[in-house]
Amino acid sequence: MCVKDEINGAIAAWDDSEIGDPLVLIHGLSESRAAWQHQSQELSKHFRVISYDVRGFGxxxxxxxxxxxxxxxRDLAGLLSNLGVDRARLWGFSMGGVISMRFAIDYPDMVESLILGSSSCLINRQALEFFKIRTGLTTSDKPDELIDLNTEDAKACISIDRPDLIQKYVDLRTSAIQDLKxxxxxxxxxxxxxEHPLTHELPKIKSPTLVITGDLDMFCPPKASGIIHDGIPGSILRILPGAGHCAHWEQADTINDIALDFLSGNGTG
Structure with missing residues (x-):
């Protein structure tokens, strides 16, 4: 069920399967809640799946x-408050993983468990330049250049030779940017x-955590997931062979099984 309401001063949109223990899915940069299309249906058989469009997307x-x-x-906390949810499981992808880590640090009592997919707790100068270039294009007179870069980024997120899957992801990322701001x-x-990495704050995260990524991830390489794993006490690290940044698209069945095993508390992910 799609719902829209004001959260922290802005209208937010989300889907809510309504039945079961809450599991929140948090998408990455230049995505929308539609990015979870390979997970939502399967996960909703076991949990109340809440997937939302992050502020400024979708x-x-x-x-x-x-x-x-x-x-x-704070937006995530506001959403959960709106839904009357005191505590939830979180699965964040890439930027969504950063949001999940920040949330677990700032609102520890609201987190049952965490899955951090293809994410990072810090960036280097090269990544900083990556974001600066794209930010600059949002206010330039060459918006087509940003669209082209976003398309290139989308293609690089998927490592397997699946033109249909790649095009679907390109279209999703393009449609998710409704406002360049x-x-x-x-x-x-x-x-x-x-300048403000999360690294030194990771030990504050006490919830059971699964860190998962693909060994071919070009944007958040396995080393980045290793740093997160080292920083969060008791966390589990899984690296999927042959998967790129969008492991949850490329190997959906595999990653769904791993996630469900972890989220249900039946195994070690």
Whole structure:
């Protein structure tokens, strides 16, 4: 069921399967809640799946943007409060993983468990430049260049030779950017990880955590997941052979089985 309501001063959009223990799915940069199309149906057989459009993407308004992971975390807290959810499982992909980590640090009592997919707790200068270039294009007179870059990024996210899957992901990322200010805001939030990495705060995360990525991830290489794993006490690390950044698209059945095993508390992921 699609719902829209005001969350922290901006209209937010989300889907809610309504039945079961809550599991929140948090998408990545230049995506929308539609990015979870390979997970939502299967997961909703076991959990109350809540997937939402992050501020400034999909059908969620940008509102007054701060360009910080902290605001994204407050938005998530506001969404859960709106739904009357005191505690939830979280699965965040890439930027969604950053939001999940920030949320688990700032609102530890609201997190049952975490899955951090293809994410990072810090960025290097090269990644900072990546975000600066894309942020600059949002205010330039060459918006087509940003569209071209976004298309290239989307293609690089998927490592397997599946033109149909790649095109579907390209289309999703293109449609998710309804407002260039939303894209710029998310890039600004990610850029903060250069001077203010989450690394030293990771030990504050006490919830059971599964860190998962593909060994071919070009955007958040396995080393980045290793740093997260080392920082979160008791966390589990899984690296999927032959998977790129969008492991949950490329190997959906495999990653869904791993996630369900972990989220249900039946195994070690």
């Amino acid at each position: 059908e969620s308004e940008i509102g007054v943007a701060e360009g910080t992971p902290q605001q994204f975390a 939303g894209y710029a805001n998310a890039c600004a939030a990610m850029s903060t990880l250069f």
